[in-house]
Amino acid sequence: MSPPRIVAYEVLEAVRTDEAYANLLLPKRIERSKLSEADAALATELTYGTLRMQGFYDAVIELAAGRPAGRIDPPVLDVLRLGVHQLLSTRVPTHAAVNEQVVLAKRIAPAASGFVNGVLRTVSRSSLESWRDELAAEMPSDDARLAVLSSHPEWIVRALRSALVKEGRGDELEALLEADNLAPRVNLAVLPGLGDESPEGLGEPNRFSPIGATAPNPIALVAAHEGRVRVQDEGSQLAALALSRAADVAPGERWLDLCAGPGGKTAVLAAEALANDAALVANELVPARAELVRRAIAGVPLEVHVAVGDGRETDASALGSADGFDRILLDAPCTGLGALRRRPEARWRKQPADVPELTQLQGELFDHAVRLLAPGGVLAYVTCSPHTAETHGTLAAALRRWEGELEQLDTRAVVQSVVREPLDLAGAPETVQLWPHRHGTDAMFIALVRRTR
Template sequence: MSPARLVAYDVIAAVRDSDAYANLLLPARIERARLSEADAALATELTYGTLRRQGFYDAVIAIAAGRPVDAVDAPVLDVLRLGAHQLLSTRVATHAAVNESVALARRVAPAAAGFVNAVLRTVSRRESDGWRELVAEEAGSPDQALAAVHSHPRWVVRALRAGLEREGRGDELVALLEADNASPRVNLAALPGLAGDPEALGEPDRYSPVGLTADRPLALVAEHHGRVRVQDEGSQLAALALSRVAPVRDGERWLDVCAGPGGKTALLAAEALAGGASLVANEVVPARAELVRRAVAPVPLEVPVHEGDGRELDPAALGAPGGFDRILLDAPCTGLGALRRRPEARWRKTPADVAELTALQGDLADAAFRALAPGGVLAYVTCSPHTAETHGTLGRALERWGAAAEQLDTAGIVQALSRPPLDLAGDGRTVQLWPHRHGTDAMFIALVRKR
């Protein structure tokens, strides 16, 4: 059977069985299987495409099988999802999609091979548009129809709608859901002062002054030994909003509170080096702290990486007894802003996670604000457009900080560093980026100065 399909199945099964992260596991499985470039591309498409559209495929499979998907054994369901993806969202020939799926079923669940064959042949009798119409008709409510057709849990659909409606852009919901299900192009950051002009390396990003795309991105990364890095354009703008909020004074002290895995840290390190500032990183998880050390290694600046709880920051212990001049808090969040790149996150998180995360975000924000020197600037960032994690967390923090905090014109600052103007909504004191509108992850950025 196809080695690409077997790799895709193994990754999807690991995501289900052990909460594996597809973006970390898939490259290792591709390398271990020694897939050709074409097979690696197929395995990638099958893995991410199936995970992104899993909710839709489950609705299709339930109708085609005549039973709810929770009545289907998990390995068999994974095979059916992979087959449905090939039939409804790729150019794979029908006979190949069905036959390869049956061969896979014989390998992982031999007794179910006939069932897989029958279900997928039923799926193959309708085009994707026809299935979308039928799935929507079978749904119990408009929100359930949106959730099933666009493959997002209902609570996520409602959260995304609330984020858009806060900006007066609720009519963009379907475009956002569709963007979450599109395969994003690999985006790169050229560390300023170290990697050269982005225009000489590839196609410059639309907004970020240090971003680019390239035909062979991973080869370009390897050639530049970490000074060109894979990084979403929204993440670049979030880091640059802090580093370029004002001219850097020689001797400034910067801190990245939740630094892992280190992409923003590396960009801040390059900016600090250019401006004569120092940078300290903090990360609570040792494995992620090691990723931060690797990320900053290509920058000729000593960046101490401490392993500690960001809620217990001690500026003196971190080498800044008077506090830090600039602090980045890229707070742990639901990750709903990066569903294009981490599609399994939509199936892992629940509404109960939001309450726990917002409490943590508030504690981290308080610790970061305490660690600021007078006049210092905090960048509160999340890769989520959920209003509880963005305006909710920030608003409650500002109430606690009172007159000691001054919200800055974050939109104006981000617009000033962007190449063309961004289409931003809101009051200007915060920035919410969107996949469908900006082609970035849905990063939230707010800059606050300590008086």
């Protein structure tokens, strides 16, 4: 039995049954199975490719099997999804794809092996384009067509369209959906001011982030640089730098990362604080994630207090700054719709009903962040989601609640002053929305506000 297919199946199973994250679990399973470089690449392609296109593959399976995907035993459905991915989206020979999945089915659910064989052979008789054409012809609306062909839930298609339309870029929707299904390159952040390392010295510098780079063997570079080089999306780097470089830093400034886990942005802020004689405190609700923050900042020779507590209730005195903070990063919990390239399973876990609960939480965190701000202090409100309810909606509601006490900054000008080359940005200058299809980053939303009194 093929070890890469076993690893891919085990990760899919854990994602389905335990809500595991593929990007965290897959490397561990690859290491445990001692896969060769080629086998590891195959396991990675099978896992992520299947998760990204799961919605489309389920629709194909339903046609080929003549029954709804929900009526197929979940373990058998995972076996079928892996097989359909190999048949329609890889160069794996048809006989190998079918035979390997039948062997896997005999191990997982022996009574279903004949069913798996029949469905996969039916799928193999038509090309990818033929299946796309057949499914498109059955869809009752344009949103439904885009949803099934791009393998996004229909509510996410509508949410992404709404966000693009708000910028006057609604015609970019299909490009965005396509970008969500492309594997991103592993991106590195070279923490500034900590040694001789530079983006130019490590690999190909990022197009936009002044501290970012890509390299042929990124994991080895991270291991070799003792925390001074980290894996981090370019958009996350820009979100942290937008706060640290929003204005000149006065010596002795006090900074806070209010929802810090897992610590990537905290590490950038720690390096920036060290370079500018500022102090940094991090807060995280979940103890295990707080430990991740401590590990993330271990390579920065700055004493950073990492507190564990609810960001809606944390007292400024308990965080060591009774007079408030001069800069606060609120990287708010959100649907994560901006990181579907790296966390493809998120699109199948989130539901429209999650949005109101999250926006309420975002608003409560925003309000407490303002209370923790010193007069003249700057707050960066950040989400890894372009959903307008979580971005412009949360921001607008908070500005109404704090009318007369907050002013919006020209976030676009700040971010443009940070980047290596100008970003193609749309919408009002008070906010910045990054996009996978336009910028090659996660869809990060950034808004800077200052407390006036």
